[in-house]
Amino acid sequence: MASYKTNEFKGGLKIMLDGDPYTIVENEFVKPGKGQAFNRVKVRNLKTGRVVERTFKSGDSVEAADVLETDLQYLYYDGEVWHFMDPSSFEQLTADEAAIGEASKWIKEQDLCSVTLYNGQPISVDPPSFVVLEITETDPGLKGDTSGGGGKPATLETGAVVNVPLFVQTGEMIKVDTRTGSYVSRAKEE
Amino acid sequence: MLQRLRDFFAEREVLEVETPLLSASATTDPAIESLRTRWSGSGADAPSGQQLYLHSSPELPMKRLLAAGSGPIYQVCKVFRDGERGRRHHPEFSLLEWYRPGWSLSALIDEVADLVRVILDRSGLEHEVLSYRQLFRDRLELDPWRATPAVLKAVARAQGLEGCDHLELDRDGWLDLLMSQCLEPALGRGCMTFVRDYPPSQAALARLRDGDPSVAERVELYLEGMELANGFEELTDANEQRARFEADQRARRAAGQPVPPIDEAFLAALEAGMPASAGIALGLDRLLMCALGADQIDAVLAFPVERA
Numbered sequence: 001m002a003s004y005k006t007n008e009f010k011g012g013l014k015i016m017l018d019g020d021p022y023t024i025v026e027n028e029f030v031k032p033g034k035g036q037a038f039n040r041v042k043v044r045n046l047k048t049g050r051v052v053e054r055t056f057k058s059g060d061s062v063e064a065a066d067v068l069e070t071d072l073q074y075l076y077y078d079g080e081v082w083h084f085m086d087p088s089s090f091e092q093l094t095a096d097e098a099a100i101g102e103a104s105k106w107i108k109e110q111d112l113c114s115v116t117l118y119n120g121q122p123i124s125v126d127p128p129s130f131v132v133l134e135i136t137e138t139d140p141g142l143k144g145d146t147s148g149g150g151g152k153p154a155t156l157e158t159g160a161v162v163n164v165p166l167f168v169q170t171g172e173m174i175k176v177d178t179r180t181g182s183y184v185s186r187a188k189e190e
Numbered sequence: 191m192l193q194r195l196r197d198f199f200a201e202r203e204v205l206e207v208e209t210p211l212l213s214a215s216a217t218t219d220p221a222i223e224s225l226r227t228r229w230s231g232s233g234a235d236a237p238s239g240q241q242l243y244l245h246s247s248p249e250l251p252m253k254r255l256l257a258a259g260s261g262p263i264y265q266v267c268k269v270f271r272d273g274e275r276g277r278r279h280h281p282e283f284s285l286l287e288w289y290r291p292g293w294s295l296s297a298l299i300d301e302v303a304d305l306v307r308v309i310l311d312r313s314g315l316e317h318e319v320l321s322y323r324q325l326f327r328d329r330l331e332l333d334p335w336r337a338t339p340a341v342l343k344a345v346a347r348a349q350g351l352e353g354c355d356h357l358e359l360d361r362d363g364w365l366d367l368l369m370s371q372c373l374e375p376a377l378g379r380g381c382m383t384f385v386r387d388y389p390p391s392q393a394a395l396a397r398l399r400d401g402d403p404s405v406a407e408r409v410e411l412y413l414e415g416m417e418l419a420n421g422f423e424e425l426t427d428a429n430e431q432r433a434r435f436e437a438d439q440r441a442r443r444a445a446g447q448p449v450p451p452i453d454e455a456f457l458a459a460l461e462a463g464m465p466a467s468a469g470i471a472l473g474l475d476r477l478l479m480c481a482l483g484a485d486q487i488d489a490v491l492a493f494p495v496e497r498a
Contacts, residue, residue: 007273029276032374033410033420034394035221035366036359037274054353057363058273059445 002064006039006056014046014067017054021046021065021118029058046116047098047123065118072115072122074107082107084115084122095122103127105160106178127178132187133157135170151183191478192266194309195286202301204262204288209251211267216243216450218438219394223272224450225281243450244270247471248287249395250456253424256289256467257459264288266474278416278476280487281495289469295407295423298468299384302411302419305472306382310481317382323405325385326365329373334365334389335403342368362391377412385410395431396422411472413480421470428460 004015009027016022022043031037037058044051046067056062072084072093081094082104095115097104099122106127107113114126138154154164154174162176164183175184199206216224224246230239245251248265255263269285290298296319303317326334330345337345342364346354349372359367377383386409390398393406407423425431435452442449478490488494 007275029274029279030370031221031274031276031279032366032370033417034219035392036363037221038367038370040353040371052353055351055357055367057357057359059447 003061004064005061006058009039009041009056014065015043016063016065017043020048021067021123023067025051031058046118049101049124066120068117070115070117071112074109074111074113076109077104082125084113084125087112093117093120093122095125099123100125103178105158105181106131106133106176108133108158129177129179130175130184131178132173132175133160135164135168135172135174138164138168138170140169191309191474191481195266195305198305198308199264199288202262204264204290205260207252207255207260207263207265208267209245209248209255209265211245211270212242213245213251213453214240214242214451215250215453215456217246218435218442218450218452219246220438220441220445220447222246223448225270225272246271247285249469249471250453252287252289252469253464253467254456254459256291257462257464262288262290275495277486278479280475280491283487284474285471286474287469287471289424289467291465291467293468295386295409295421295468298421298470299386299409302384302421302470302472303382306411306413306418306477309477315382317384319384319386321387321405322385322389323387325373326368329376330368334361337361339364346372362389365389365392374412374417375415378414378416378418383412385412393425393434394420394422395425395434397425397427399423409470411470416476416480417473418476418480419470419472421468424464424467424469426460426464426466428457431460432457 004013009024011024011026013024014021015024022045024041025044026042028040029037030040039056039058041054042051043054073087075083075085081096082100084093084095101124103113103125111128115122116124133156135154136157139152151163151165153161154168155161162181162183164174168174168186173187175187177184224243227242227244228239229242234240247269248267252263252265265287267285268282270282272281274281299319307313307315323334326332332341332345339359339361342361346364346368351371387405388408390404390406393408396406396408398404399407409421410417411419439449475487475490479487484490
């Protein structure tokens with residue numbers, strides 16, 4: 001099994017801790033005047049997204065995680081799992097509910113998603129940063145309101161609910177920032 | 191900065207010296223890895239070239255000069271440490287090292303404080319001297335001479351040091367972690383803090399002072415939560431020094447680390463007789479960081495190693 005020494009630590013390195021894959025977020029080398037050096041690292045659990053701190057004795061080794069980030073195309077949801085395809089090899093993979101997480105609120109068929117594979121299986125899915133979705137339901141807006149100041153909830157075709165300006169109506173396409181879950185603008189139909 | 195420190199030592203009649211950066215031997219300290227290089231000139235000990243080490247400190251050759259009767263000496267040089275890179279660490283850095291034959295550690299501490307005041311141009315900067323033991327007692331309510339690794343681990347956890355449950359360290363390892371993570375950030379705030387009288391297990395090249403308990407005549411200077419200097423009342427006993435080097439080598443062998451040869455020329459100088467001395471090494475990059483209020487060593491380097 002491949003492993004990394006603490007002097008190879010850097011942001012983005014994928015390591016195994018307590019049986020789970022983690023990515024290093026931050027690595028700090030600390031050393032008293034004389035004596036033992038340490039690496040204090042912040043790591044993110046790739047399954048849960050939780051960030052924790054770990055302290056290593058410098059020189060220690062940690063098992064490498066077999067983790068790969070790749071772009072996969074979302075195909076369809078079969079009621080249980082989400083199906084994806086590698087656009088270059090046409091290989092199909094499925095992501096379960098734990099792996100898809102929040103991404104299920106935003107993705108539509110054909111969308112290209114950044115998927116993290118652990119031992120070849122998807123463990124987390126990042127939707128595109130911006131998606132264009134149709135509003136399936138929202139209260140009629142007030143006449144004459146052209147910009148903002150207040151807003152109203154709108155349900156999108158994927159089921160997500162975002163706050164939109166009052167002038168946006170059911171049936172319109174809007175652009176949403178999936179990282180914040182916020183409305184960006186109206187979008188022309190593509 | 192360099193001009194000020196050279197004036198400081200010229201006034202005090204301390205001689206500037208230069209010793210080799212390349213050496214056939216290297217530090218045995220298990221916590222310091224030396225960088226290696228190869229020399230293939232005529233006179234090298236092998237046709238493929240002789241392995242030489244870039245020094246991690248000019249300490250041993252400077253002590254050879256003391257033994258040869260140099261009197262007080264100082265040196266400004268680059269030193270090299272493999273594997274060290276971080277916010278305050280760089281594999282090559284500038285060290286000011288000086289020795290005072292016949293001086294006590296206390297006298298040297300006063301001189302270090304004077305020098306820092308001159309270099310930082312802060313004549314009103316006070317200094318305090320704490321003992322290592324008192325520091326741990328006051329701030330962490332433990333006795334660093336007696337606390338077991340299990341107790342130290344529990345203190346680390348209680349101090350909010352996360353992610354150390356899996357760490358297996360000996361007493362000194364835990365003390366190092368507590369010192370660098372829990373105590374150091376609060377040291378040297380608004381004044382210079384000297385911490386002295388270390389546990390004998392952390393003596394390095396310091397003389398031990400008998401007592402209950404016995405302590406190592408070692409000192410560290412902290413300013414703005416950062417370690418700046420490490421000094422000793424020097425060990426001059428050749429047999430004791432050889433025993434410590436050999437213990438280091440055993441520790442290195444056990445840990446699977448490279449085992450560099452012991453500096454026999456230095457031990458021969460100790461045997462011939464080195465005057466009782468106090469000496470200290472001060473990191474000039476970090477002192478410059480203090481002078482400029484920088485929090486990254488990269489801020490005071492022309493070209494960090496990644497772009498060197």
